[in-house]
Amino acid sequence: VSEANARPRIPPQAMGSLLQLTKEDLAQNPVKVKEEQLVGALCKLAKPDETKDNFRDKVMAVLDPFTKRCQHAQAQIKVLRPALEELHRACGGAASKLFDFFMDLMPEAQRPTLSLQQWCGLVMKVNPQSTEIQLEQFILSFQDSFDESDNANTILPVLQRHIQKLKENVEPEGEVGEEETPVPDGGKAEEKSEEAKEEEKKEEASVEKSEEKDGE
Numbered sequence: 001v002s003e004a005n006a007r008p009r010i011p012p013q014a015m016g017s018l019l020q021l022t023k024e025d026l027a028q029n030p031v032k033v034k035e036e037q038l039v040g041a042l043c044k045l046a047k048p049d050e051t052k053d054n055f056r057d058k059v060m061a062v063l064d065p066f067t068k069r070c071q072h073a074q075a076q077i078k079v080l081r082p083a084l085e086e087l088h089r090a091c092g093g094a095a096s097k098l099f100d101f102f103m104d105l106m107p108e109a110q111r112p113t114l115s116l117q118q119w120c121g122l123v124m125k126v127n128p129q130s131t132e133i134q135l136e137q138f139i140l141s142f143q144d145s146f147d148e149s150d151n152a153n154t155i156l157p158v159l160q161r162h163i164q165k166l167k168e169n170v171e172p173e174g175e176v177g178e179e180e181t182p183v184p185d186g187g188k189a190e191e192k193s194e195e196a197k198e199e200e201k202k203e204e205a206s207v208e209k210s211e212e213k214d215g216e
Helices: 011-018 036-044 054-093 095-105 108-113 116-123 135-144 152-168 189-215
Strands: none
Touching: 036 108, 054 095, 054 135, 054 152, 095 152
16 A cells, blocks of 8 residues: 555554554464454554545455455465475475576576575565475465466466476485395395304315324
8 A cells, every 4th residue: 555655565563552562463484464453453543534435446446456466366375375385395494496496487588687685675575585385374375466367377387387397306215326235034134154164174074084093
């Protein structure tokens, strides 16, 4: 609303005060605003001498299309959530992998304009240096980036391609290059080898004794 009326964006601290967020509200991750808090904040935007028409043009003209966009985004995320959760699980929430997926959705000409750090700060709303993003933060921020042209049917194939790529690149457990040589008979090969040596020594000793007797 502020930006639509040629005013600077309200800082987070001032927004918290406007919405009357409590410490308990701010402790949530992500922070969620109750309906009555939002209504109360909107009421504060109305000036005592403001007409209904002026308030509608200033506030409701922004709120109505924003509400429609949110409703559309929620409907699409409902379809995409299982795949988004699978993507997040496959990469362990790695910011770089989630960023790769997001970039794949953008027009190629626009991709160089957004760095990983900018995406973390502006789109995911986390520290720009973050290396991991929590699941709900990722999904809600992704949902917030939607407009009415975004559709689950076009996003889902891209999601599945990235999930498959991550699964194919997963290395098996254990260090690469280390291979265990299978030992026959439950690992008793070495024991048998020692027994065989003892038998050979006994046979040799027996032969020596026999030769000594013959010499006498």
